[in-house]
Amino acid sequence: AQSVTQLGSHVSVSEGALVLLRCNYSSSVPPYLFWYVQYPNQGLQLLLKYTSAATLVKGINGFEAEFKKSETSFHLTKPSAHMSDAAEYFCAVSGVNAGNMLTFGGGTRLMVKP
Amino acid sequence: GAGVSQSPRYKVAKRGQDVALRCDPISGHVSLFWYQQALGQGPEFLTYFQNEAQLDKSGLPSDRFFAERPEGSVSTLKIQRTQQEDSAVYLCASSLLPGQEVRFHEQFFGPGTRLTVL
Numbered sequence: 504a505q506s507v508t509q510l511g512s513h514v515s516v517s518e519g520a521l522v523l524l525r526c527n528y529s530s531s532v533p534p535y536l537f538w539y540v541q542y543p544n545q546g547l548q549l550l551l552k553y554t555s556a557a558t559l560v561k562g563i564n565g566f567e568a569e570f571k572k573s574e575t576s577f578h579l580t581k582p583s584a585h586m587s588d589a590a591e592y593f594c595a596v597s598g599v600n601a602g603n604m605l606t607f608g609g610g611t612r613l614m615v616k617p
Numbered sequence: 618g619a620g621v622s623q624s625p626r627y628k629v630a631k632r633g634q635d636v637a638l639r640c641d642p643i644s645g646h647v648s649l650f651w652y653q654q655a656l657g658q659g660p661e662f663l664t665y666f667q668n669e670a671q672l673d674k675s676g677l678p679s680d681r682f683f684a685e686r687p688e689g690s691v692s693t694l695k696i697q698r699t700q701q702e703d704s705a706v707y708l709c710a711s712s713l714l715p716g717q718e719v720r721f722h723e724q725f726f727g728p729g730t731r732l733t734v735l
Contacts, residue, residue: 512657535722546621546708546726547660593659597722603715604650604673605724607659 505530505596509608517616522581524611526568526594529575534596536577537605538568541591550592553577564588589615619643621727623709629733630699638694638730642711649692650724651684654706663707666692667715699734706731 510525528534536553551562558570568579577594591612595605622641630636642649647668652660653676662676668689677684681700686692696703710724 507659509659537723539726544728544731546728547710548726549723552723595659597724603648603712603722603724604662604665605652605660605710606662607652610657610659 505534505598505606507594507596507606507608509592509594509611511611512609513612513614515614515616516584518586519583522566522579522584522588522613524579524592524594524613526577526579526608527575528577528594528596530596530598534598535603536568536570537595537597538562538566538577538579539593539595539607541593541610543590547593550579584613584615586615586617589613621709621711621725623707623727623730625730626728627731627733629735631735632700633698635695635697636699636732638696638707638732640692640694640709640727642690642692642709643725644690645713646711646725647689647714648712648721648724649686650710650712651692651694652708652710653678654708654729656705660708663694696732699732701734704732704734 506529508527538550539547553570561567594608597603624639649666651663654660665673666686681697683695706729708729709727712724
């Protein structure tokens, strides 16, 4: 069974500061990993995906994530936070069951202070 | 349309009422998923369709939940005799095809239907 753990349900940073959102996964097979962002009253938007082509993955809006197999981690970072980054972020892993269903972490709410 | 659409966006039901939630996936997408997102939590898998076939319904919380996709495009999630614990956002997602390539694992989400059961 797959599972995803996001440490820190709330993260607060100042505008311009580094953003680090943590994600650890457990999977019996090499997974595909995703980060999604959810703005209030909206659906999930894909930020980036790990495809095994490279361990450092660049996504939209300046976000990137590094896959570390030894640590079973896929942490999301952004060098400089912007006010518009305030949202809920979800890490997810897909597998081979149920047509590639996604298993999500509990989410991390990012707050950006001016 | 260009994306996944869902209707209604908001639904308020009295306990015991039946509700029907609609999902229009991206045209041509074979795979369709329903997820339930409780307040402050991540989405949880409910059920999966490949075309019109419901291949997995292991996430449906009770037999009051029923989903269909009769023509392999639009899907409806029906909840009978709603209970307060059914209050959540119901998300629909579609993807191109099942398969091993990562492009088949990427899912596109609709805006969700927020269900409130009083």
